[in-house]
Amino acid sequence: MDEEQTVSVSKELNNDMFSSVLGDLINFIKNSHDTTVDEIPTAALLTGINMPDHGAQFRALSKQIKQTVSSHVACLYSQDCQNIKYLMENMIYQFINEEEFPSDDYAMAEHFSSGNAMSLCNSNKNEVKQILNGFTHEDCENVRQIMSFRKLVESESYANRIKLLTDDAYFKKILEQEISKINKYIKRLHIFLKCLFIMVEDLPKAPLGKQIRELYSIATSENITKTTEYKECFQLLGFQSKEELCLKLSKIVNYMSKLINDNVKQNKMKDVVDELSRYLDKMNNFDLDEIEEAVNEIENEDNVITGQMDRKQLKEKLLEMTKNQSKPMNKYEKLRKNVIQFLSETFEHYLIEPSSFYFHEIFFFNNISIQNYIIGTHRSAIHNALNDPQYYLQCNCCEIPNGAAITRCMPDICVAYKLHLECGKLINLYDWLQAFLSIVDPVDIDDDTKRTVDPELQARFTQAVAELEYLGFIKSSKRKADHVTRLTWGG
Template identity: 40%
Template sequence: MDDTRCATSSVSKGCFVFKPSNKKRKTSLTTADYFNAGLKDVEDGSVRFETSQSLWQEMKLETEQLQEELNKKLFDSLIEFLRKSQSEFQREKNEWSCRTKSSEIPAAALVLGVNVTDHDVTLKSLSEILLASVTPYVASLQSKECPGIKQLLQKLLVQLMGQVADVELDSDEEKQVQVSQRRKRCPMASLCGWYHSITKTNLTRSKKRTSSSFQHLLFPPVVVILKDMECFTPKVLQDFITISSLYSQELPLILLFGIATSPMIIHRMLSHSVSSLLCIELFQSVSCTQHLGTVINKLLLTTQFPFRMSGKVLQVLTNIFLYHDFSVQNFIKGLQFSVVEHFYSQALSVLCCHLSEAKKRLKSLSHNQCENIRQLPSFMSYVDLQDSDSQIKLLTSDSFLKDEAKILLEDLHAYHENYIPVLKCLHEFTCCLPKYPLGKQIRELHCACMEKNVWESEEYMSAFELLRMLAKDELMATLQKCVEILNSSSSKQLSNTLKKLEEFLARFECLEGSVSSEEHLKDGNTSPRKALQKRTNLYHLQKTLLELKESRRSKKLNNFEALRLEVVTFLDSLVRDYLVPPETKTLHEILYFSSASTLRRHLNAAPRTALHMALNNPYCYLKNEVLKSDGGVISNLAPDICIAYRLHLECGRLINLYDWLEAFTTVVTATERTDSDSMASRQVDEVIHARFIRAVSELELLGFIKPTKLKTDHVARLTWGGC
């Protein structure tokens, strides 16, 4: 036997039996084990992990439903287009006839936007819907899988003809299809023959059925989805479309182009003779910014989920979205990471759940968890504001602390119920103002309100200056939207606010222009204006202008202007009462994730800094004590690429490879060298030479060095001062 543990000292040959050891096999670690690895209380960690998982499942389900709702209109129009194109094909007398005489191929240009990472999710959902309701023959092709026309046709036939088993063919027909697939190197003729055999079988079977609901499935179209059209080679696309047009009257082929930029790319990639073979119809998906706004509104600006994000954390996620990829899916992944990190790093996140469940868990908190509450910065500030007797009870009595924490949690949840409707009402007033002083999107206003007192900013003051000049129809329309927002709110404290807004609307509707007062003002203002038209000297002109200025200052507001000012003042009072930052609320750390630096470090990493840290100080990642070095000393136990990297930092613009190799050999064999080494032993070993070549190749692959034509035995540095 090969196992050294089972070796025997017997000289003779034979068969020996060894009993298995009693050591337990290592079980594979689950996600919960990794979550609880760095926590002090494993039992508490398991509750936090289960809470985070259930919370994220609810949020994930909400995002999936939201994705379906946003894509529903697009998918419905696409399905209608496919069925309309399918009706153009008819089977008469065993021959295909198409209504179009020019052999045009129906094609849908699906403009999905620049968020390329989200295209796979959209197209996957589209493929599932097409397979379920339109046709069982759907193929999805990517540019990286189709470098040539041969590979494209092979992929197409493998995806389509690989679905033969789902159509329930007879055994003889299945053998014929398999044989034809082996013999023919993926031509379109074999695809047409396969499709004819499939439809013929379905036609004979459908005649036995009396129901007519299967008639539209007798000749289903063949849908080919080109996911990333811009990345395909133009010649490959042109050849494929040209070949497909030759079989357009035999095969009901429909093309779907996934486009990220503009539909004009079709005419740029295809020649006029090829693009004339397509009957193109344009479809536009929902913009990624609109999708993001809906996600934030459904997940963060709602009382359905207790988890919250601070303004800085939300700003990090939106900055990554706006300045990097425009990917809503990556934003959702960042949100998922925030949920996991919050429940992992915050010991009191067991209370980050619905209020009824949080009250139950609050009663069963241990003494250590009560101490965690006392150590919260917001709770310490709250204790400082209490009298001496309450301070002693809060710091010594756990039962009194739990009762007080229950009231504070109720106040925190009530704050959210009031904050969100008032925020939406303020957004309705400010989203239509010129230059958008408080932001065009509600997420911008949300971040501004969470960071500081929004009413102290200059943008807020300029916005309310503009609100004091709103027209009557705009003001009434905005008030009506605010009434609808408050009607859908579950906050009991905003019931008086709702009545006040309804009262404002009623007063606007009953408002009639006070004609008499306006005429009186006009008559009073005519005398100075008429005096300006008469001939006068400089003294009388100056006196008349001063009188006109004073009359404008003392001008009395009409009924509409007074009511408008009253509405704006009431809105300002609502903002000051309900849109205070969450940091002013006690126990906000339980529900709010505020570690923006952690999120930025994981989601928006700096690769150059990380590479330098890994190669210059490998202990940061490997955590091996022998790799610790002080004073810039290079350890010979470090990885070869780290040694070569540290040595190349000591060189200038050009690096002599032989000198670099000598220095590398000196570091690697530092512990083996002695002063009595002869010149023969100082020769470079072949293994060390190979290790050096590999390290240099890795540095070249990472982009730190490059070969240079200036000197054949030198390489040039590319970073940190290199050319």
């Protein structure tokens, strides 16, 4: 058998082996939820150390899962799992941005578990209408529980208030109108946030952030145009050179022009593009070094020097005139001021906060309690695990009658942890060791008799103390070498 045949046979064997492994994994995933389980079904794939490209193997596996099991697949690498928060963000990002996903809206399950009202979180006008046609009286009542509905009721006349509260048909009509307003707002929000990002992304110290998601986070929680960072950005834009400003305006015009070509209904956007194009043409049609010759005439009497003045009075008057008399602006400076003012007014009009709309809660989720699920309370979980290991280990030997009890069958770190809870700020290591030994290896000896410590038990105690120090419960004491300092208090 020559070399080419050997390579060919080797590849064929590898393909057959991989296909077999892949098939077994797919079958495991398909059948993993046939029975009720209390833990996440997990399979370990040993790829070996000689695989030239593990990434290709996992991409093939991911593709196969999407085709045969579910399109909801996220591939997480070790660098994506530095902590729970980062892991969750990366996983959710992959779910939301998966190209093969259907066009339905994806959001936190808790948001959509609030009732059928959240099913209106849809950008398709016809689908919203169909959903409303299927709404029952209970569904309408569910929507009426939304906080912003109260503002809507208070803004209406007395007769309309009664209809909003009792007439479901009238309520659905108003609700459809408000949903349409929010959908238009969201589309324009994305467009003008992108335009704002083009203007501010390269400013010194990036007051509004270097990523568009940072602008989106601010804009959906408050009126971004009223923030200190926004005002700082526009102050910095007032010092932009002609080349820098023209480049940014060109990017905005090109970006918005493409959107207008794709959607003929964007009349208001067309007005913005036309105005920016006029400013851009003016900037390109004059010399930056051309200075205005005419200076504003002095009309204020305070700027006129009259009467007799001594040297001190004359000096003060001249200083006052210098402060009050502004420097003449050249054509570019005037034009720059006008275009920045136009942009600011445009952003102020379109980048209002979502909470200004009725029923905004359907589209924007701002429930801080969701952090309890994404960002776990690590210290509480660690305390529960160390104080009552049976809760996680589910073993009968570690079961305790109360929270203060300690048994010898507990893991060493749990014994050491529960003993340290009984100590003060400074913990004597020798006393801690003796207490540890009295539990894990109780021996009847007199109080005056010095016990010989088994090296194995001492090593176990040392390891437990080191683990507690790593977890942040204790640290070495600078005051006493044979003591450690306790760092946490309470459960």
